[in-house]
Structure formats: C-alpha cells, structure tokens
Amino acid sequence: xxxxxxxxxxxxxxxxxxxxxxxxxxxxxxxxxxxxxxxxxxxxxxxxxxxxxxxxxxxxxxxxxxxxxxxxxxxxxxxxxxxxxxxxxxxxxxxxxxxxxxxxxxxxxxxxxxxxxxxxxxxxxxxxxxxxxxxxxxxxxxxxxxxxxxxxxxxxxxxxxxxxxxxxxxxxxxxxxxxxxxxxxxxxxxxxxxxxxxxxxxxxxxxxxxxxxxxxxxxxxxxxxxxxxxxxxxxxxxxxxxxxxxxxxxxxxxxxxxxxxxxxxxx
Amino acid sequence: xxxxxxxxxxxxxxxxxxxxxxxxxxxxxxxxxxxxxxxxxxxxxxxxxxxxxxxxxxxxxxxxxxxxxxxxxxxxxxxxxxxxxxxxxxxxxxxxxxxxxxxxxxxxxxxxxxxxxxxxxxxxxxxxxxxxxxxxxxxxxxxxxxxxxxxxxxxxxxxxxxxxxxxxxxxxxxxxxxxxxxxxxxxxxxxxxxxxxxxxxxxxxxxxxxxxxxxxxxxxxxxxxxxxxxxxxxxxxxxxxxxxxxxxxxxxxxxxxxxxxxxxxxxxxxxxxxxxxxxxxxxxxxxxxxxxxxxxxxxxxxxx
Numbered sequence: 001x002x003x004x005x006x007x008x009x010x011x012x013x014x015x016x017x018x019x020x021x022x023x024x025x026x027x028x029x030x031x032x033x034x035x036x037x038x039x040x041x042x043x044x045x046x047x048x049x050x051x052x053x054x055x056x057x058x059x060x061x062x063x064x065x066x067x068x069x070x071x072x073x074x075x076x077x078x079x080x081x082x083x084x085x086x087x088x089x090x091x092x093x094x095x096x097x098x099x100x101x102x103x104x105x106x107x108x109x110x111x112x113x114x115x116x117x118x119x120x121x122x123x124x125x126x127x128x129x130x131x132x133x134x135x136x137x138x139x140x141x142x143x144x145x146x147x148x149x150x151x152x153x154x155x156x157x158x159x160x161x162x163x164x165x166x167x168x169x170x171x172x173x174x175x176x177x178x179x180x181x182x183x184x185x186x187x188x189x190x191x192x193x194x195x196x197x198x199x200x201x202x203x204x205x206x207x208x209x210x211x212x213x214x215x216x217x218x219x220x221x222x223x224x225x226x227x228x229x230x231x232x233x234x235x236x237x238x239x240x241x242x243x244x245x246x247x248x249x250x251x252x253x254x255x256x257x258x259x260x261x262x263x264x265x266x267x
Numbered sequence: 268x269x270x271x272x273x274x275x276x277x278x279x280x281x282x283x284x285x286x287x288x289x290x291x292x293x294x295x296x297x298x299x300x301x302x303x304x305x306x307x308x309x310x311x312x313x314x315x316x317x318x319x320x321x322x323x324x325x326x327x328x329x330x331x332x333x334x335x336x337x338x339x340x341x342x343x344x345x346x347x348x349x350x351x352x353x354x355x356x357x358x359x360x361x362x363x364x365x366x367x368x369x370x371x372x373x374x375x376x377x378x379x380x381x382x383x384x385x386x387x388x389x390x391x392x393x394x395x396x397x398x399x400x401x402x403x404x405x406x407x408x409x410x411x412x413x414x415x416x417x418x419x420x421x422x423x424x425x426x427x428x429x430x431x432x433x434x435x436x437x438x439x440x441x442x443x444x445x446x447x448x449x450x451x452x453x454x455x456x457x458x459x460x461x462x463x464x465x466x467x468x469x470x471x472x473x474x475x476x477x478x479x480x481x482x483x484x485x486x487x488x489x490x491x492x493x494x495x496x497x498x499x500x501x502x503x504x505x506x507x508x509x510x511x512x513x514x515x516x517x518x519x520x521x522x523x524x525x526x527x528x529x530x531x532x533x534x535x536x537x538x539x540x541x542x543x544x545x546x547x548x549x550x551x552x553x554x555x556x557x558x559x560x561x562x563x564x565x566x567x568x569x570x571x
Contacts, residue, residue, distance in 0.1 A: 059553070073512060251368070
C-alpha cells in the first residue's frame, strides 16, 4: 500500500507478549499442553486486532493523502507510543514460555539434533507466505486489493470500497506481524525492545527483496537469515552489521531491490 | 537574519554567567542537536529524509573522543574541526552512492549505513565497545577554564559556531544551488531539463549536512563527557527527524529553537514519568504532524 510501517515492530512485540503471558497463564492452570499452540495463535490475534483497527481507522486513514515519508514518521510516532503501552501492560520483566518449544522434542536430521519446533516454524512461514500469495493473486478480494494499491482513485470510481480494503490490508499485515511474534515467543525471552530489533531487520529484508513484492520478501528473508547464520558461524565480529552491508550492496547494484517493478517517470 | 543572530549570541553571552549549570547543559546539547538538524533541514527541503544522520553525529563524536583518547587533545575547536572533517570526508565518499536515491530508499539506505557504524563500534574493543569511553574536560585555545566556568565557556563557543553555521546555511539557501532544493523536491526531471544536476546538488547538500552533524557530534561529546555506540543507533536519527518536524524547515533558526524545545520536553517527560517518556514524545510527534505540518517555528517567522 506504499506504507512503510514502523509500527509493525510493535505488533511483533505485542504478539509476542500476548502469546507469552496468556500461554503461561494457560499452562499454569494445568490444561492440556498440546492445546497451548492454539492459545499462542489466539492470543496474538485477540490482542493485535483491536490495536490495528484503532490505528488504521483512528489515525492512518486521514493521512494516506500525505507523502510516503510523512506516513513513515506517523508510524514511527505510533511505534514510540506502543512501545510504552507494552511496557505499561506487561512491565519490564522478561517472560519465558519454553513448554511449546520443548514439547515437540527434536529430530535427527543428517546426524544433527534439530528442534522440531523450528521445523514447524519453517512450515508455518511457507504456509502463510503461500497463503498470502494465493489470497492476492487467486481470489477476487486479492485482485481488487492489487487494483486499489495501483490506483486508489480509479478503484473508487469503479465502485470498490477503498477504505475497507485499506483497513483489511492493514489489519491483516499487523496480524501477520503479531503471529510472527507469537511463534517466536517460545524460543526467546520476551523483553522490552523486541520490536526495535525486528523492525530494522525486516526493513532490510523488504528493501533487499524490493518493496511491495512477496517473492522478493521471501528471498530477502532467506538471504538475510543465511548471511546472518554464516557470519555468526565464521566471522562473529561482523554479525551485527553484515545485514546492513548486504542491504547497501544490493541497493548499490539494484537501486530498488531485487524484485522491484519498473516505475513510470512523472514529468 | 545576521542582526538577529548576533543579538541572540550577545544576549546569550551576557546572560550566561547567571544561568544555572543544568540550563547551560540543556542549551549546549540543544545547540549540538540543532546543528545536526540544520543539516537535516537542507536535505528535507530537497524532499529527502535521512534516517541515518546519527552516522555523522557519531563520527563527529568519536573523532573528537579519539583525539582526546589517543593524542590528548581536548581543545573543543580542534575537536569540532576534526569531527567536521571526518564527517565531511565520509559523506563525500558515501554521497556517490546515496545521491542516486530518493524517498524511502534514501532514508533506509542512510539508516543501514548508520547501523553499520553502530555494529562496527559495538565490536571495537579499542574504542570501548558498547560502553564507549569518557572525554577529557574541554579546553579552549590551550586554556583550561576553572571548573565552574567550563559549561559557560563551552556554551558560548558552541553558540558562536552555531551562529556562523546558521548564517552560512542561510546564505547557501539563497544561492542558485540552495534554491534548487524545493525544485528537486517538486520535480526532479524538470530540474534536469533546466540544465542543473539534481544528483550533484543532493551530493553537496549531503556533505554539508554531514559536516554540520559532525560538528554537532563533537560538541555533544565534549558537553556530555561520554560517548557510546548508541549515538549511531537509528533511534538517535529518529530524534533528529523528530526535532526537524517539530521545528519545521522554514528558516535556519528553527532547528535550534526546536532542539531547545525538544530538550525541555524530553527532560520534563523523563522527570515527570520516567516510564512513559517515549509515549509523550510519540504523542507530541503525532499531534505535530497532524495539526502543525509546517512545524512550530516556521509559521510565525514566515515574514522573514
């Protein structure tokens, strides 16, 4: 939607916190641990949706006419606010929920023990990525959405309820961020500042891939992940900035990212 | 403009000795930040939002710090000159890459560059890693002021440097190259048709902005007395953008006024509600963008 959304990091943190705290409460009551995955997902959706709707309807929809950069700043402001909201709700102490992670045990792959949970994560990522691609390119709603992104005014003239599509897209995007947070929550300790790290990293991913391109984002994520692991393994000193280095290198060679579309020049 | 700036400078020098230490501290830090934002103003006028001005702020600070740490130099003018020179050099080289980008890509690429520096500094033991290191107490032209006068001396020198910088930028904005900025923002292709090189103009602005940020960083380093890699983190750049939006880009005094207001808001928010100061900042930024898109100080001073 031509929105560079810094608030995304907050949704990631929101999802992680909601999942961690609710799942911990759920497990503490002694309910069957296998269902904790459902709680994980449910918690993220439950908490992120009202925030997303509120932000889109309450603030962002009045600002779409303004410059892309202005929207970036607005979401940055919202990010600062949400960062403190998270601290107010959940405090600054770390949350751990290791059960869903430990529950699945680990698999032996090529002689190495590998946590099954991580494999499930990979599966979930492929599922959501594929699902999103299907939604966008194979369904009526998805095609209409692409039209809205391309030209909101003409879409409105054609009788599409543009406002509704903006809302749906924003909520869907935020939900995905929250879900990502929820899925990651069992593997890390959930602490303040979770959102800050992830947002800059995901910008690197989408910029490498090309803004607004699904295959680009997937490829960018793989590149970032592999490069990061390689550097942790071989050259740990450079781990922190190797990603930005890759991003700068990609932009130097392909100024709009790997999978960018051609842009018409405006005279 | 020249009269106004001199008047402010004289007033500051005259009132200075009666100001409490904390007020002088806030004002000096505001001047340092104002210098950085003055550079942002140049870029913003051309429609470019740099989310990585912290890069040059940090380079300035570390150049100043390294001078003191390795060569024992504590003269603030030499430190500021070193910060400016280093920042300008780096910006000149990076400019060849960055001047090709506009909009979001310019912002994100500059952000990436500043994060590279952050990563480097965190891993560099010789420069104190994540802890950073302390800066020697400032001296001026080889004279070491009495402890209770250090703040005042730094404040007045900072104000003098800032005044010169503001005047030069004011002058620059009236040159043909300076007047090109809004044109680049509006329509770059037309700029090219007129025979001007947008890329070159952006490159020059980028180097000027970096130089100012370098001076600001050196100044902040000697005022605060401590530097760490946080200065290159992207949230620091976010602060500068915040001030620029707060102040508006109407004239060269706005960045300094904006930085002062920001310093006061920041200090008060931190004092009143230590846990929610980010929220207060975010809220005020949001309200400003929605209701005062031109900034606090650009509307009222428009007649200039």
